[in-house]
Amino acid sequence: xxxxDIQLDHEAILDFVKPQSSVLDLGCGNGDLLxxxxxxxxxxGQGIEINDQEIYKCVAKGLNVFHGDVxxxxxxxxxxxxxYVVLNQSLQQILHVDKVLIDALRVGxxxxxxxxxxxxxKSRLQMFFQGRTPVTGAxxxxxxxxxxxxxxxxxxxxxxxRLKEINVERSICxxxxxxxxxxxxxxxxxxxFLISK
Amino acid sequence: xxxxxxxxQNNSVGIVETQxxxxxxLKLESGERFGPITLAYETYGVLNKxxxxxxxxxxxxxxxxxxxxxxxxxxxxxxxxxxxGPAKAFDTDKYFVICSNILGGCKGSTGPGSINPKxxxxxxxxxxxxxxxxxxxxxxxxxxHLGIEKLLSVVGGSMGGQQALxxxxxxxxxxxxxxxIATTIKHSPQQIAFNEVGRQAIMADSHWKSGxxxxxxxxxxxxxxxxxxxxxxxxxxxxxxEKFGRARKETDEPFKxxxxxxxxxxxxxxxxxxxxxxxxxxxLYITKAMDNFDASGGRCFEEVLQGIKAKVLVISFKSDWxxxxxxxxxxxxxxxxxGVETTYCExxxxxxxxxxxxxxxxxxxxxxxxxxxxxxxxxVTGDYGA
Numbered sequence: 001x002x003x004x005d006i007q008l009d010h011e012a013i014l015d016f017v018k019p020q021s022s023v024l025d026l027g028c029g030n031g032d033l034l035x036x037x038x039x040x041x042x043x044x045g046q047g048i049e050i051n052d053q054e055i056y057k058c059v060a061k062g063l064n065v066f067h068g069d070v071x072x073x074x075x076x077x078x079x080x081x082x083x084y085v086v087l088n089q090s091l092q093q094i095l096h097v098d099k100v101l102i103d104a105l106r107v108g109x110x111x112x113x114x115x116x117x118x119x120x121x122k123s124r125l126q127m128f129f130q131g132r133t134p135v136t137g138a139x140x141x142x143x144x145x146x147x148x149x150x151x152x153x154x155x156x157x158x159x160x161x162r163l164k165e166i167n168v169e170r171s172i173c174x175x176x177x178x179x180x181x182x183x184x185x186x187x188x189x190x191x192x193f194l195i196s197k
Numbered sequence: 198x199x200x201x202x203x204x205x206q207n208n209s210v211g212i213v214e215t216q217x218x219x220x221x222x223l224k225l226e227s228g229e230r231f232g233p234i235t236l237a238y239e240t241y242g243v244l245n246k247x248x249x250x251x252x253x254x255x256x257x258x259x260x261x262x263x264x265x266x267x268x269x270x271x272x273x274x275x276x277x278x279x280x281x282g283p284a285k286a287f288d289t290d291k292y293f294v295i296c297s298n299i300l301g302g303c304k305g306s307t308g309p310g311s312i313n314p315k316x317x318x319x320x321x322x323x324x325x326x327x328x329x330x331x332x333x334x335x336x337x338x339x340x341x342h343l344g345i346e347k348l349l350s351v352v353g354g355s356m357g358g359q360q361a362l363x364x365x366x367x368x369x370x371x372x373x374x375x376x377x378i379a380t381t382i383k384h385s386p387q388q389i390a391f392n393e394v395g396r397q398a399i400m401a402d403s404h405w406k407s408g409x410x411x412x413x414x415x416x417x418x419x420x421x422x423x424x425x426x427x428x429x430x431x432x433x434x435x436x437x438x439e440k441f442g443r444a445r446k447e448t449d450e451p452f453k454x455x456x457x458x459x460x461x462x463x464x465x466x467x468x469x470x471x472x473x474x475x476x477x478x479x480x481l482y483i484t485k486a487m488d489n490f491d492a493s494g495g496r497c498f499e500e501v502l503q504g505i506k507a508k509v510l511v512i513s514f515k516s517d518w519x520x521x522x523x524x525x526x527x528x529x530x531x532x533x534x535x536g537v538e539t540t541y542c543e544x545x546x547x548x549x550x551x552x553x554x555x556x557x558x559x560x561x562x563x564x565x566x567x568x569x570x571x572x573x574x575x576x577v578t579g580d581y582g583a
């Protein structure tokens with residue numbers, strides 16, 4: 001099942017997306033995920049990315065990508081103009097998470113969110129025993145030099161969806177090298193959610 | 198001999214020749230029928246069998262048909278030589294590149310300085326007011342003449358970008374992609390204002406004589422001032438500071454208001470040089486066409502773009518304050534809403550508006566991959582699109 005050449009989180013997202021869908025990837029980075037979605041699932045893809053060096057990599061892959069800020073770039077899209085809006089590993093770097101998520105749910109029929117789990121046991125241990133901001137595989141940055149603005153756990157996100165009456169259609173939690181089914185908020189490094197409103 | 202060696206090393210297209218294409222007349226946007234019209238053009242590379250590899254490169258205000266290579270016995274390379282040639286952004290081993298001097302220009306195409314066959318004198322102000330769409334309609338005639346039904350791409354910066362947008366709107370079925378660079382759907386009041394100052398400078402020159410100067414001295418002072426203003430707007434504060442600083446020129450002229458600073462000398466030099474190669478009336482007509490241009494035709498631009506299958510690459514430059522990035526983003530926004538497949542990149546450059554001629558590496562990367570995608574999508578599917 002697991003393919004070595006594909007990152008686990010990308011594999012989970014590929015699993016969520018129906019073939020021939022339209023996908024908007026917010027914070028698409030170097031475009032690896034978008035490229036996979038187009039190649040493996042025959043999707044129509046559009047990316048938004050703020051870093052110009054990443055834009056060059058996307059263009060080299062033949063992707064359609066807008067150079068811009070996710071926080072302001074979403075407002076211009078029509079309602080339900082994409083089957084999926086993807087925020088993979090970008091949610092925690094967005095300034096106005098709540099606003100962007102609401103807008104993503106407006107623009108996309110479904111939204112896929114992937115983020116590092118701050119409550120992973122390694123983070124908990126570092127916090128507990130060292131009393132310091134955790135640095136782990138999924139959260140590799142020092143506190144003074146990090147693109148992350150928000151630190152959330154899998155439980156936080158589930159709670160948020162409950163509060164905002166967002167449906168969690170599916171979720172996959174991923175540990176170091178495989179899916180985590182038991183106590184994901186402790187053992188998962190990454191949470192991937194398929195949500196809709 | 199040395200020159201030739203050098204150009205080969207630079208992947209130049211080598212020696213090129215300007216050609217002419219003349220047709221009887223064109224119905225202008227104003228309703229007037231005007232002709233005959235000659236367009237000067239150059240081509241680089243070879244048109245493939247199914248004529249699917251043709252790229253039209255469209256020039257900016259002061260450009261001409263000579264986009265690449267050198268003319269026999271001359272030194273000056275084309276205005277986009279860094280982009281056109283083997284292994285360059287427009288790889289002439291793969292693509293057939295066409296560039297023509299615009300209608301209204303003064304470098305071989307019919308313009309106000311051309312001879313009016315009815316009077317056997319230069320048109321001067323008898324030349325009709327033309328629009329960017331007229332310019333593009335004339336180019337379309339050339340493309341038809343070359344037997345090309347569908348261009349792989351239309352690419353241009355600044356006023357060239359306006360033409361690319363006009364192509365997209367008026368001939369969406371005759372192209373597979375467009376690349377508008379550092380351009381706008383329509384000029385802002387600021388852009389119109391700068392052009393107006395240039396025009397006023399020309400018309401204030403006593404030699405201008407309501408455009409009837411072809412048999413005497415030309416309004417060189419006015420045109421030089423217009424060009425100086427232009428050059429100020431093409432550079433950024435930073436690029437000027439880097440290029441000139443406050444460095445002073447060596448001068449022993451006794452006059453009080455001589456060009457003391459390097460920047461003054463540079464502007465005077467560019468102004469004086471421009472006069473040698475450009476016609477003041479063309480400057481008036483072309484800047485007016487730019488100011489009047491509105492790719493949306495007064496409608497909502499996204500509506501105009503609805504259903505267009507061509508793909509779009511929009512490029513802007515961070516330090517360009519004449520055609521600021523927000524204007525490119527407006528193009529992108531309309532494409533977004535209309536569902537046109539679009540890529541947008543704001544290149545991190547300090548060159549100002551001039552960047553579209555100078556940021557070779559970044560633009561080459563974007564253009565190369567974008568064109569490859571368009572070209573090979575065609576090769577694989579054989580799909581001519583809508």
